[in-house]
Amino acid sequence: MNIKTVTVCGSGVLGSQIAFQTAFHGFDVRVYDLNDELIGKAKATLSGLQTPYQQDLHATSADTQAALNRIRFFTDLTQAVRGSDLVIEAIPEVLDIKQRFYSELGKVADAHTIFATNSSTLLPSAMMDFTGRPERFLALHFANRIWRQNTAEIMRTARTDDAVFEEVIQFARDIGMAALPIHKEQPGYILNTLLVPLLGAALELVVGGVADPHTVDKTWMVGTSAPIGPFGMLDVIGLTTPYNINRNAAEAFPRRAAVAQYLKENFIDQGKLGVATSEGFYRYPNPAYQNEDFLT
Structure with a gap:
């Protein structure tokens, strides 16, 4: 397993949950968003996730604090993704916003970094040419309340490298998800x-x-x-x-x-x-x- 450091871009409801779930399972996590105000909100959201993890998963306060300690925060995209093995994008569900984001991300991320969109309805093929690395790009979709609704839909495109597909499936398992491989693009994946x-x-x-x-x-x-x-x-x-x-x-x-x-x-x-x-x-x-x- 080559994925050790994960960057989550977008710190909203689901982005914060993805970050916490990943850190809870021992990965080093970076959270990126556009400004300090959004990062401040994310920190509050992430801190608040300790309670449901303790209630629903019977985690200890030491467990959840350790997860928070594994998360760092960035408003500079280059710094956020430098050295990252996987970038999970969880920004607004608007195609041109995502396309512009991947154009910027592709310029600053390391060559080995895998990109994954958490888009709930948009097809990854609509974004892959903007990434500059379509063979290292796919969809990784989580449901809300991911510590309980622990589905992870991994959907490849026709150009996704087989090894990348398998690596992200294993990553999903490693962060406690039920990994659901999708071998052909389907609008809405399975769940939606x-x-x-x-x-x-x-x-x-x-x-x-x-x-x-x-x-x-x-x-x-x-x-x-x-x-x-x-x-x-x-x-x-x-x-x-x-x-x-x-x-x-x-x-x-x-x-x-x-x-x-x-x-x-x-x-x-x-x-x-x-x-x-x-x-x-x-x-x-x-x-x-x-x-x-x-x-x-």
């Missing part, structure tokens, strides 16, 4: 191929005036015995990602434009981004769907 239509249908029911979010969630939870409904899931994911997904799809699917506008006006513009901001379709830390009488 299944999940995105559900969430999209739920949003369209609400935007179309058919039902309110809580009623949709009650329907799903009662009908399937699921512990959470689609709007609870959206809050966990964070509403920025579904907003960007629907905005990106609006040209091909006009009904998605109404969904994107609904999310923008009612949530994004008001800073209600889901669990991370303590409010989305529900208020946190005690969302209504966890109340005993929610389904009655």
